[in-house]
Amino acid sequence: MILSRSPIFQLGVQSASPLAVIVGVYLLFAGHNNPGGGFAAGLVLGAVVILRTLAGLQKPTFGPALITGGTLLVVAVAAAPILWGDAMLDQKVVSFDLPLLGTVKTGSALPFDIGVTAIVVGLVIALLDGLSTSDSLVSKGNPA
Amino acid sequence: MVWLLLAAHIVGVAAAAVAGRRDIRAGLLVAAVAPALTTLVALVDLVSSSPARVSELSWVPALDLTFAFRTDALALMMTLLVSGIGTLVFVYAAGYFSPGAAGSSRFPASLLAFSASMLGLVWADSVWTLFIFWELTSITSFLLVGHKNADASVRTAARRALLITGGGGLVLLAGLLVLAGDIGSSLTGLTPVSGTSATVAATLILIGAATKSAQVPFHVWLPGAMAAPTPVSAYLHSATMVKAGVLLVAVLGPAFVGVATWQWLGLAFGATSILWGAIGALRHRDAKLILAWGTVSQLGLLITLLALGSGKAVFAAISLLFAHALFKAALFLVVGEIDIRTGTRDINELSGLARSMPVAFAVAAVAGASMAGVPPLLGFMAKEAAIEAVLGTTGAAGAVAAVAVIGGSILTVAYTVRFLVGVFGPFSRSTSSTTSSTTEPTEVAPMRPAMAAPAVLLGLAGLVGYAAAGTITDLVGPAAVELQADAAQYSLIRWPGLKTAFVVSMGIVASGSLLGVVLSRRTTAIPRPIGADTADATIDGVLAFAPRLTGHIQHGSLPVYLATMGATASLAALPFVFDLPTDHLVLWDHPLQGVLALAIVASAAAGVIVRSRLGAALTLGAVGIGVSALFVTHGAPDLALTQLLVETIIVVGFVLGLGHLSRRFPKKSGSWRAARLAMSLAGGLVVMVGLAAASAAPAGTAPVAELADSAVSEGGGKNVVNVILTDTRALDTLGEVVVLATVAVGILALARIRQLEAST
Incomplete structure (x- = not known):
């Protein structure tokens, strides 16, 4: 098959994935002022999952949880302002002081973006699930 | 308070589901709490005559989507019916299910969910709020009708009910859209509409109301809905849900006061239903079906009166609506008790119940007399008002209404007599000599107090209502005045004196009783459900046609799907080709874009030529990356980033998917290849020209x-x-x-x- 579990590939993915996760999380937070955003973050994190799966480091099992959680989060953020009488999806911006980081400004767009990220990662995992056969992904050794 | 009560219902639904899992009767008793609370609040409001509670929750203000509620006099009266009868029905249902019955979360929960939906419907002060709750009642009704879902005929009946009321809901939505376009979405202070749009709205809304309120020819679902457990039939299909259509016609009446279609279509639905429903009640042998067909007839009477629209007619309609809910619920509860205690509802098999079930007989006799319009009962006062109203209406509409109402009333008395004699009478009319037990009184199981008490209360209400005519007038009068200001001068009268209307109604009772006695001595075969058969055949036909149509459209050939979509998109984009201004076109903003474009074209060309699948996937990836580089040169880093990431994922997806396929593309025949080439070229050209045209001639400037x-x-x-x-x-x-x-x-x-x- 196309998947050779070469040690170089495995080690490379293993050492690169923490960095890639940091990049993904950075994109999620940076999106408000710089290029990035929930969708891009989701794609990066999704790519990490794909690579790790290909390398046989993990199984893509938490797709449904991400999709459900992300959708619930997005809908909750969208509906929450109605409870205190604002229009649906009304944005709340809060800023507060943190030690080390200084003044941090964030808003309800952040959980909304996190929800988007979760859905995108979930979608990528679902695609992985749908396109792969059980023998091509689950690492049961390497059938030559 | 409105929100608190609705929240109490929602909590109640969850609690009833939990409590009902082990014991369905516990679930039903838990479910009774929220309606009981609501009844209490409504009574307090009524006694203290507090002003209407108004509350509004704006959802999407830009689209005028709001949850608006208003408990005016009509809503308060309906609340008493919905929650008051609801509480009694929950208690009754706890007795209806035997102690060993299997636990069910669904039944108590969906019955209470229905109760909440119905409350939302009667409190609604915006057409959209009303519509949402209208649909919710259809859905909960479907769940309740299909309670015994192991039975195929029950499933058919539930499906028929859902499709007819659901289809009617769509028609209603169209009508409400037209109406709201004219006068806005609020339901209070409606201004009269006129013109073509008013006619269209009147027709659509009346059809929607007729499906819900089981008007001929949409009535076919109601007898089928009797497949539900009797508490459901008593609550949904006689006292409350079927009144939703009537309520809608009543509430929107002030808007359509000058629209002839509203009056004539309403009269057509109502008059046909009065007569055909009553005839149906005389044809059937199942006591529950007799009552169900009677409901069709009574709902027709209400629609007829509302269509007339005069002050007296509206007053009579609201009074009858109230009286009907009380006596029909009582009758249904009695029939359910008979069903549980004897095991049958067939009037050919029942005999001698007057002696063995005296309490049930007394309730049925009082409620039946109220239904027939015999003094001294609430039904009499309401019927008297109705007859006065139709006799007082001049013109063709009055004549049609008079014939239908008087004829229908005679038949109503007849089927009431036939029902009472058939169920409780001492003799059996069965001609089949094979069953010897038919001449004996039917065996009866012991009484269940939880079932008897609610029926007795509802039955007594008819008598008490007559005695307290003033109180009832205070209840229904303001409700009628809200719809038609002229109604203020009327009240329920205990003893009208020897006026024309009174003579007419005594004539109706006399001739109807005679007809009923004659008919009750005759054995009838079980009639064929003509309309229901047609409805089911239509539904089955659609269900059979759908997979065949789908099979033709969704044939599963990916190349043909792509070709279809490509051709459609090309045709849709064709108009752009003709307004392409050439003076805006520049070759590039920056030479780098030209270089990138060349690279993209080269990759695309390589993708066409290459024979290996992996190679094709990689060239497509190259095209995508080139495009994202183009985005960067245009100053759109976000777009470029997303495009780049998507391309990466897609390439990986390709690589994964290619594992299932051969390494090389299979050879294609010349003509098919040529067709695909032509399609691709056309698609590419159209996209290019379309984009160029769109960017050269933007509609306005971007803000x-x-x-x-x-x-x-x-x-x-x-x-x-x-x-x-x-x-x-x-x-x-x-x-x-x-x-x-x-x-x-x-x-x-x-x-x-x-x-x-x-x-x-």
């Missing part, structure tokens, strides 16, 4: 400066693109991610199916 300002001031972010996504146009994003989630769920489901197939 760039405003968006950038509002991004910082309102969204609190400097990246305008992302602030648009998460704030300015967040509703679009919400829709898009929900689509993504749906797609993902679909993919996961497909993968799951394949795994299941592989494992078996």
Whole structure:
């Protein structure tokens, strides 16, 4: 098959994935002022999952949880302002002081973006699930 | 308070579901709490004559989508019916199910959910709120009718009820849209409408109301709905849900006061239903079906009176609506008790129940007399008002209404007599000599107090209502005045004196009784359900046609799908070709773009030529990366980033998918290849020209400066693109991610199916 579990590939993915996760999380937070955003973050994190799966480091099992959680989060953020009488999806911006980081400004767009990220990662995992056969992904050794 | 009561119902639904899991009767008693509370609040409001409670929750203000509630006099009266009868029905249902009955979360929960939906419907003060709760009642009714879902005939009946009322709901929605376009969405202080749009709205809304209120020819679902447990039939299909259509006609009446279609179509539905419903009640042998057909007739009477629209007619309609809910619920509860205690509802098999079930007989006799309009009962006062109203109406409409109401009333008395004699009478009319037991009184199981008490209360209400005519007038009078100011001068009269209407109604009772006695001595065969058969055949036909049509459209050939979509898109984009201004076209803003374009074209060409599948995937990836580089040169880093990431994922997806396929593309015949080439070329050309035309002639200027300002001031972010996504146009994003989630769920489901197939 196309998947050779070469040690170089495995080690490379293993050492690169923490960095890639940091990049993904950075994109999620940076999106408000710089290029990035929930969708891009989701794609990066999704790519990490794909690579790790290909390398046989993990199984893509938490797709449904991400999709459900992300959708619930997005809908909750969208509906929450109605409870205190604002229009649906009304944005709340809060800023507060943190030690080390200084003044941090964030808003309800952040959980909304996190929800988007979760859905995108979930979608990528679902695609992985749908396109792969059980023998091509689950690492049961390497059938030559 | 409105919200608190609705919240109490929602909590109640959950509690009833939990309590009902082990013991269905415990679940029903838990479910009775919320309606009992609501009844209490309504009574307090009534006694203290407090002003209408108004509450509004704006959902999407820009689209005028609000949850608006208003408990005016009519809503308060309906609340008493919905929650008062509801409480009694919950108690009754706890007795209806035997102690050993299997636990069910669904039944008590959906019965209470129905109760909440109905309350929302009667409190609604906006057409959209009303519509949402209208549909909720259809759905909960479907769940309740289909309670015994192991039985195929029950499932058919539930499906028929859902499709007819649901289809009617769609027609109603169209009508409400037309109406709201004219006078807005509020339901109070309606201004009269006129013109073509008023006629269209009147027709559509009346059809929607007729499906819900079981008017001929949409009545066929109601007898079928008797497949539900009797508490459901008593509550939904006689006292409350079927009144939703009547209520709608009543509430919207002031808007359509000058529309001839409203009056004539309403009269047509009503008059036909009065007569055909009563005839149906005389044809059937099942006591529950007799009552169900009687409901069709009574609802027809209400619609007829509302269609007439005069003050007296509206007053009579509201009084009758109240009286009907009381006596019909009582009769249904009695029939359910008989069913449980004897095991049958067939009037040919029942005999001698007057002696063995005296309490039930007394209740049925009082409620039946109220239904027939015999003094001294509430039904008499209401019927008297109705007859006065139709006799007082001049012109063709009055004549039609008079014939239908008087004829229908005679038949009503007849089927009431036949019902009472058939169920409780000492003799059996069965001619089949094979069953010897038919001449003996039917065996009866012991009484269940939980079933008897609610029926007695509802039966007594007819008598008490007559005695307290003033109180009832205070209840229904203001409700009628809200709909028609002229109704203020009328009240319920205990003893009208020897007026024309009284003579007419005594004539009706006399001739109807005679007819009823004659008919009750005759054995009738079980009639064929003509209308219901037709409805079911239509539904089955559609269900059989759908897979064949789908098989033709969704044939599964990916190349043909692509070709179809490509051809459609090309045709749709064709008009752009003709308004392509050439003076705006520049070769490039920056020479780098030209270089990138060349690279993209080269990659694309390589993708066409290459024979290996992996190679094709990689060239496509190269095209995508080239495009994202183009985005960078155009100054759109966000777009470029997303494009780049998507391309990466797609290439990996290709690589994964290619594992299932051969390494090289199979050879294609010349003509098919030529067709695909032509299609691709046409598609590419059309997209190119379309994009060029669109960017050369933008519709207006983009509000760039405003968006950038509002991004910082309102969204609190400097990246305008992302602030648009998460704030300015967040509703679009919400829709898009929900689509993504749906797609993902679909993919996961497909993968799951394949795994299941592989494992078996």
